[in-house]
Amino acid sequence: MIVRPLVDKDRIIHELDTLAGFSDTPKPAITRILFTKPDLGARAYLKGLCEEAGLRVREDGLGNIFARWEGSAPELPAVATGSHFDAIPYAGMYDGTVGVLGGLEAIRALQRSGFKPYRSIELLIFTAEEPTRFGIGCLGSRALAGVLNPESLRLLKDQEGKSLEEVRWEAGYMGRLEDVQLPEGYYAAFVELHIEQGPVLEQEHVPLGIVTAIAAPASLRVGLEGVGGHAGAMLMPDRHDALCAAAEIILGVEAFAKNSGSINTVATTGFCEVYPNAVNSVPSRVKLEIDVRDVEQSRRDQVIRNIIQGVEQVCTRREIKYSVDIINIDPPAKSGSEVLKALVEACGDAGVKFKLMVSRAYHDSLFMARIAPTAMLFIPCREGVSHRPDEYASPEDIALGTYVLALTLAKLSLAEGRGSGKEEPMMLSD
């Protein structure tokens, strides 16, 4: 069969705009944090859209949402697409959401075209890809992949000291955490549509990127405890100022990444909290959170070792107590070859140029890759900007990505075998 998905560009843009209305900050700044009011409102909206499309919706105890279009072989592992819809404070309206609403529209486009799935096709909407509330990214996909077990989940607390258990119950998610991890072989393939969050596609005028690997992210939390006191009365030689120590560490993080020997190393001190944070008080405590990434795990790990050593040196010299916690240190992921093949063929069918590329940003696909052959499809975003209110992807690029995603899902749905890294023939009847 020849599949010609009919993508409704206006509808997806309208839905993205409606979704952006679920936010704690006014448009264009989007703030949508796990299990806050905007997050719960967005969930209700998305589930409604899925039901309207005739999909069977279920949710797990963490709030991951599964919307299934049943195929003619419902007993076979399904093909899935999806992304996240949460947003860090003052973020934009495309990160994650393009993959959620684009995934849904890809399914609807296939429905409109008369396509009949063989394997079921499932839209997977992840809980909390952003680490805002519990300090750990990809909460939902980690749990689905069994990377975070129920015991670890039960230990998580947000910055106000509320446990994940408490907030998920308040949000109405009372399912057993033991049931969140997906059984072995649940999915035949997973593919995620996403904005690039980098400038390459735009600069090279290529409309699509096919991701062959996702960089290995890690994050650290550094606690510093010096000696506070009155800013007027405490003489300089007597000081053990936690913020001055933090300043040295922040500059060290920057320098270690810059001097790693590769342009692909990035390190960021994104979070800095000072106590008591009053102009006339010598800072006694500082908490830093540091993000380190590289496509090469060994180079990234060397930067992490350098940072930890730097913290030790600075704090020993300044006589400041310190702690370093590794919040997460994940291995990089390679894309599944059968999903890559389907994406490449879909681009060919659509007659669209694509670029094979590496993702330096964190994605739920990093964890999905542990339990299913996985790949990502990138669309350009303006000036590579993301996590900011002026984040932007054009309606044309979103529609094109959705179209190629639909073609890819169709190919994967019709594929007989369930791959696990081996090349397998595609069964396309056309």
Next chain:
Amino acid sequence: MIVRPLVDKDRIIHELDTLAGFSDTPKPAITRILFTKPDLGARAYLKGLCEEAGLRVREDGLGNIFARWEGSAPELPAVATGSHFDAIPYAGMYDGTVGVLGGLEAIRALQRSGFKPYRSIELLIFTAEEPTRFGIGCLGSRALAGVLNPESLRLLKDQEGKSLEEVRWEAGYMGRLEDVQLPEGYYAAFVELHIEQGPVLEQEHVPLGIVTAIAAPASLRVGLEGVGGHAGAMLMPDRHDALCAAAEIILGVEAFAKNSGSINTVATTGFCEVYPNAVNSVPSRVKLEIDVRDVEQSRRDQVIRNIIQGVEQVCTRREIKYSVDIINIDPPAKSGSEVLKALVEACGDAGVKFKLMVSRAYHDSLFMARIAPTAMLFIPCREGVSHRPDEYASPEDIALGTYVLALTLAKLSLAEGRGSGKEEPMMLSD
């Protein structure tokens, strides 16, 4: 007459403890910010104590509280004592409050002893010595001295954007701001009892310090605006990270103070706010607040020039937009000789050793010195610690300071002339 004030040590300690209960944080951490519930509760408690002591209480439109013990010559300028009762977040229970409740107990001790004031004696309880809410220290005393005029007061906004006008009205303070400035010659003298907020008295085993000058404080606000973005996707050479620029400035502030050539120079970056403050976002904006003090105005001003130049250099090199606002830059104050004389004589009468010293901390006395002969009386505090929950002054030192304060107020109350920096004879009948 021989004045023998009868200080009730247990009562003042009990009242300090009760006052500490008005706090947004549990004891021993005290948080009492202008016109919040604890601040309003403390006001009601203090006014009640003043009325109980038979003092005539009035308040101005900013919430400065005046409690007068009328003398036999009520037409003459009064003698005043007092301090503040607000507290920065997680502060201690002695800073300011010792001068408020010590001042009240000094008056009660004189009442108990049968002393009859000639000039009226007034307890002056200042609004917001700490800069927490409106970013400017000594709000009440600045306004009393005419250093902040009504137009400037009306422009003030807190960090949530609420104006001083709004919050004072909500707190029930609706008096005209035009009536806050005290008329010329309102006070014959002002003396403030306070903990040292430094280690000198304790280290030298001297129970009292008489302050001959208050160091000149200044504070700056630095705004930095770089370019935000995704911590994974934004390559290091493309970054204009506002927090890295801030880190260089924080270390510069420290270095300029250390290298000023004098131990008396202190500079502190006490406040640092990062936006969006998420581990996976490159910081786009940072706000710093910097405090610089010295007993020498010219040396302090040189440090300020160095900091401003440093901000310019760092931000030009990093291509980051910046702003520097001088929040306040006050001249130092010299104590009034007639008040110093009364304090020295009172120490002599009490048979107590004292040390002449300089205050490096900010005090309402800095502004009172502009409108009345002013001096301060310091008592030791443990390890020089202040602005922390473990701030501590012993009951014995508090009672002794209160006793000497009472003797001093008695002398000043009986003095005929109103000085303005000239030596004048004390009229003491004993």
